[in-house]
Amino acid sequence: MGSSKSKNKAKKLQKNQSVQIDKQLSKEKEKLSLDLSILLLGTGESGKTTFIKQASILYKGGFNELDKQLYPKTIRRNAITYMKELISAAQILELDLPEEIEQAFFQFRRFNLFQNSDQQSHIFDDIERVSQDDYEPTDKDILFCRIPTTGINFLTFEHKSRNWKVIDVGGQRSERRKWIHTFDNVNFLIYVVAINEFDQALFEEHTQNRMQESLEFFSEMVNNQYFKDKNCILLFNKMDLFKAKIQKVDLNVCFPEYNGGKNYENALSFIQKTFLSVAQNSNRTITPLYVCATETKEMQDLFEQVFDIILKHLN
Template sequence: MGCKFSTKKISQKDSKRNKDIEIRLQSDYKKEQNKTKIILLGTGESGKSTLIKQLSLLFSNGFDEDDFVTYRDTIRSNILFHMNILLQEATKLKIKLEEQNQLIAENFLKKEYCLPNDLNPETTEQINLLWKDPNIRKVYDLRSSFSLPDSCSYYFDEIDRIVAQEYKPTSKDILLCRIPTTGINSIDFQNKDLLWEVIDVGGQRSERRKWIDHFYDVDFLIYIVATSEYDQKLFEDLTVNRMEESLTMFQSIMKIPAFANKPCVLLLNKIDLFEEKIKKISIKSLFPEYLGDDDPTSCLKFIEQKFFDLVDNSHQIFSISCCATETDKMRDVFDQINKYFAQNSKKI
């Protein structure tokens, strides 16, 4: 017996459905072809994740309820973890707390608080007392010798609000929250006449081996530098200066063949912290060859030139200074980047 083939005609409804699918696929393909693919690079804690959060706030859907829960728990855990670090460093540095706080500190360290629920009214009161201790502030001021986020002082000051049962993180709380990037994160959004896909990869040394797979089809590069970290050490290696690590990484990236003739934005981040720090600590502590005064503009220009000196004339580089946690000002920064990319995309 022979096989019988169906000769049933495709219904008008099915035909329309197939046509709609084809139109959508063509539209998606066209969008993909017109998409500007940008890779965001920099060392750990330079501000890459904060930049991604700003993009989400300004051009995408912002944060959902799951995000709020995640950040709430992370912020509460970090407050406990960072107070533990301060107390441990006080011991290492042989800085004694005021007598009435010594027992509180000892008990705090013994219990090793770290879970979000550990931030209860009792531990909140203890942290408030410890944070008001002038000797803990001395330890905090010496944080360049160990690893501690600058934002922890903000959370200590806001602890009574954060511990409240109804607490929901604000945009500022989330922007300042430090969660190390692991793996690859990306965000798609429309900014004026450009459709962007921004890829964020982890900046810690252990994450950098994952970058290579995302080099070869990018259109542009954003390299972010934490300008205020010229006197600080790496989280993963306390013998290495963060600014020196950033310079070394930038130089190696610019030598990668995939980035030949690709435009680059050098984003000089954390200028608010830089301008404050420069009043107390000269950049000569890292760059003794700097002969100028401690004027923030001159110092920032010197650091910018340090990065420019590492590339040859084949690279197009555009520099912008910013504070990635300031949402209102970051809109203008993204507009500048958008304009730069729109102009240079015609040359590629």
């Protein structure tokens, strides 16, 4: 009799333990389903790091005091690098220094001879403030600070009842292929294109067009065995610079087959179609979006659009 009661008690205890284990597994499964990972891709200078910085401002409370203590040295180093690049380009163009530099710097028909960026204008406009002994960088200064991504960087945050992880990997040639196989389980890809760079050359190889390099890298990534089934957002960045430049420089300097003239709509349509045409898997979705990543309000609207697109495809 006592033995029977003992057995029943043991069975009841075992059942309760099983129920608790099932509940715990269910919670873990639910928690896992709330975690979403995004792999951020693109060539050097495309704006991936700015994307990460904007996400930090909008969803992590911005840059902390330690960040602001570390950045002044890097920002000043950027300024010196930009000055060297500008002087080097001026010497190539055989300009008299300094009178002709500013004029040539903003003449788009010679723009491709400068390894310039939108970061340069921001620093040069505020060079006196940046050079002060008590200089403290603003969020915008940090946004415009150029630090090439090396290795792998992560940003995690909570939004829309989800845990998001954005993974940023080095875009320079030397950084590629180190990490491809590592991220075959990501939920979504975002590929960033600096659309204004159609007449500029790489830092690593001065004879290679930046947009052609970006197109080749995009083709390599979206058709890679690890990513060929992943949905993707094709993010065209630096739209403001592109709109200004296309009025001065014909897109056929990058794509000889283009015959749409110095027309914003024609050039944008051609670039978009060219990128989309290299994706071989027609069953997945590649969504083009457009932004100027240095504008925080614009980026906030873009992020919400990105989150909605990703969640829609996962449901």
